[in-house]
Amino acid sequence: MIVAETKAASNRRLTRAWLVLVGLTLVSLTAALAVGRFESGLAAAAVALCASYIKARQVLDHFLDLRRAGSGWRAMFSGLLVVILGGLMAAYVAAG
Amino acid sequence: MVPAAEDSADWGALSSLPGNPIMWVLIISELLVFGAFFLGFGVARALDVPTFRAGQALLDIRLGGLNTLILITSGWLAALAVQARIRDERRLARLLLAGAMALGIAFLMVKGIEYHSKFELGYGLDSDTFFTLFFLMTGFHAMHVVMGVLVLAIVAWKDTVVNLETGTAFWHMVDLVWLILFPIVYLVR
Numbered sequence: 711m712i713v714a715e716t717k718a719a720s721n722r723r724l725t726r727a728w729l730v731l732v733g734l735t736l737v738s739l740t741a742a743l744a745v746g747r748f749e750s751g752l753a754a755a756a757v758a759l760c761a762s763y764i765k766a767r768q769v770l771d772h773f774l775d776l777r778r779a780g781s782g783w784r785a786m787f788s789g790l791l792v793v794i795l796g797g798l799m800a801a802y803v804a805a806g
Numbered sequence: 807m808v809p810a811a812e813d814s815a816d817w818g819a820l821s822s823l824p825g826n827p828i829m830w831v832l833i834i835s836e837l838l839v840f841g842a843f844f845l846g847f848g849v850a851r852a853l854d855v856p857t858f859r860a861g862q863a864l865l866d867i868r869l870g871g872l873n874t875l876i877l878i879t880s881g882w883l884a885a886l887a888v889q890a891r892i893r894d895e896r897r898l899a900r901l902l903l904a905g906a907m908a909l910g911i912a913f914l915m916v917k918g919i920e921y922h923s924k925f926e927l928g929y930g931l932d933s934d935t936f937f938t939l940f941f942l943m944t945g946f947h948a949m950h951v952v953m954g955v956l957v958l959a960i961v962a963w964k965d966t967v968v969n970l971e972t973g974t975a976f977w978h979m980v981d982l983v984w985l986i987l988f989p990i991v992y993l994v995r
Contacts, residue, residue, distance in 0.1 A: 720889045728882035731985075732875060739871040742993045758989040765878075765985045773885040773978045775971075779822045790834075794841040798990055801848030805855050 727772035734761045755802045759795045766791050825971035833979045836950070840983045843946070844990060847939050854935060861936030862995045864927065869920050870992035873913050874984065880909035881981040884958065884974040891970045899970065903962040906977065910955040917948050940991060947983055954980045 715723070738761055741754075770776045770787050777784070820827035851858040887902035924930075924937070931941045954977045961973030 715889075717889070717893060721886065724882060724885045724889070727885075728878060731878040731882075735871060735874045735878065738989065738993060739867065739874075742867050755994045758994050762986050762989050766982055769878075769881060769978055769982045769985065773881050773981070774975055775824045775885075775888075778824060780819070782819065783823065790837060790841065794844055794986065797845045798848040801845070801852045802994065805852035 724772055727768045730768050731765050734765055737761075752802055756799060759799055763791055763795055825968060825973075825975045829972045829975050833975060836979055836983070840943075840947075840986070843939075843943055844986060847943065847990060850935055850939060857934050858936045859995050861929075861934065861940065862992070864924070864929065865940075865992055866920060866923070867992050869916055870988050873916050874988050876909050876913045876916065877981045877984050880906045880913070881978050883909070884977050888967070888970045888974050891965060891967050896965060899965060900962050903958050903970075906974075907955050907958045907962075910951055910958070910977075913951055914948060914955075917944065917951075943987060943991065947980070947987060950980045950983070 738758060767788070771784070776787065817827040820830055823830045883902045883906040887899045887906065890896075890902060891899040921941075929937050931938055957973045957976050961969040
C-alpha cells in the first residue's frame, strides 16, 4: 500500500485536477452557449475533442491514479482514447 | 517481484493497477463498449447530419453542463475519500463518499428532468436516429450511475482501502465516459 504523498500534497494534486476539469468544462460550456454551439465547423469540433482528451487524462492519471501504474497501462488508455476521439473526428470530417 | 504471502493471486500486469484487478477488466470492457457506441454515433451522424443537428438543437446544453460539473465534483470527492481512507481517516472517507453518492443522485435527478422535458415535447426512443441513440447512450450511462452509487454505498460500508480503490475506480470510469459523451452529444453540432 502506498502512502508516499502527504495529506496536503495529495489533496492539492486532486484539487488541481478537479479545477482543470471544472475550468475546461466551463470554457467549453460558455463557448457553446455564447458563440453558437460549435456549429462553426471542424476546428471547433477538434478543440472540443482535444478538451475531452485532456479531461479524460486528468481523471485517469489523478482520480483513477494511473500515474502509479506502469507506462504501458498509461499508453494503452491513451491509445484507447485516441482511437475513440480520433474516430469521432474522422466521422466529423467525413460529414463535412 | 515476490507477492506478499497473504496476497497469493498473481494478476500479472493488472497487479500494478489500484484496487481489485477484476474491476479493471470491467473498466476496460466498459470503455470498449461505450467507445463502440460513440463511434457508432459519429458514423450515424455523418450519414444524416440534418436529423442530428435538429435533435441536438432540442437538448439543453446547460443541463448537460450542470451534470458534467456534478459528476466531476463527485469524482473528486471519491478520490479524496480514498486518500482519507489510506490515512485511516475513516469517518472523513465515509463523509466524502456520501457527498459523492449525493451528487450521483443529483445527476440522475437532472437527467430525469431532461428526459421529462423531451417526453413532454413528444420525443422518445423511436422518434428518429438521433433520439434513439441519445436515449440509448445516456440511458445506458445513467444505469451505470445507479450502479455506481450502489457500489459507493457498499464500499462505504465495507471500507477497506482496496474496496474503496475498487469501488471508486468504477465511479471514475462512469465519470470518464460522460466526459466523452457530453461534448459529442451536446456540444459539437
